[in-house]
Amino acid sequence: EDQVTQSPEALRLQxxxxxxxxxxxxxxxxxxxxxxxQDPGKGPEFLFTLYSAGEEKEKERLKATLTKKESFLHITxxxxxxxxxxxxxxxxxDTGNQFYFGTGTSLTVIP
Amino acid sequence: DTAVSQTPKxxxxxxxxxxxxxxxxxxxxxxxxxxxQDSKKFLKIMFSYNNKELIINETVPNRFSPKSxxxxxLNLHINSLELGDSAVYFCASSQANGGVQYFGPGTRLxxx
Numbered sequence: 001e002d003q004v005t006q007s008p009e010a011l012r013l014q015x016x017x018x019x020x021x022x023x024x025x026x027x028x029x030x031x032x033x034x035x036x037x038q039d040p041g042k043g044p045e046f047l048f049t050l051y052s053a054g055e056e057k058e059k060e061r062l063k064a065t066l067t068k069k070e071s072f073l074h075i076t077x078x079x080x081x082x083x084x085x086x087x088x089x090x091x092x093x094d095t096g097n098q099f100y101f102g103t104g105t106s107l108t109v110i111p
Numbered sequence: 112d113t114a115v116s117q118t119p120k121x122x123x124x125x126x127x128x129x130x131x132x133x134x135x136x137x138x139x140x141x142x143x144x145x146x147x148q149d150s151k152k153f154l155k156i157m158f159s160y161n162n163k164e165l166i167i168n169e170t171v172p173n174r175f176s177p178k179s180x181x182x183x184x185l186n187l188h189i190n191s192l193e194l195g196d197s198a199v200y201f202c203a204s205s206q207a208n209g210g211v212q213y214f215g216p217g218t219r220l221x222x223x
Contacts, residue, residue, distance in 0.1 A: 031209050032209060034211065034212075036214075038152075041217075042216060042217070043115075043201050043203075043214030043215050043216050043217050044154070044201070044212075044214045045214070046211050046212070046213065049211055085152060087152075087154065089154075091209045095167075096166060096167060096208055096209070097142065097144075097159040097161065097166050097167050097208045097209060098156065098159075098167055099144075099156050099212070101153065101154040101155070103151060103152060103153050104152050106152075
């Protein structure tokens, strides 16, 4: 069964303290893996798409990487404005338009 | 300029009522979706429409019916609302099947 698991559920960091969020997935084949950021009371906002193992994408303090079984979202020297819930989603290759989301990691960055 | 908009933002109603949520996108995308996000922030896809055609329909009760008058709009009608329907409902759109999805701001539904 296709599944997406994110860890940790919650993460508290001091400003400037780098860390990584994990997204593990089990699908028969991966068409794409997506990272989103969700602020309280708002809809998810797109961050990155990764398609194949070894691929990396960067944006400001965020860097996403992909292996055959998991993806990491690395946050370098985070700032308080990076506080949000980070969601991972997979689009399996043989399911057309199906997307499976993880339950997210709630990140709090303390000044 | 809002890309994906939803109305209403909040909806409080009694059990047994029928309600609709409207969604519009001005991105020119071909595919639109409805998601339900529960209290634990878990997002689950409910429906997907591509060029006005339903292409997936997860195990959603038939009390929920999506209606797409044109490719820029996807409305969600809910009959006989139940307590368990309380959640945040998000509309999204993408350029193509499996593409990046752009989400609306959500509709917070509370069934009393």
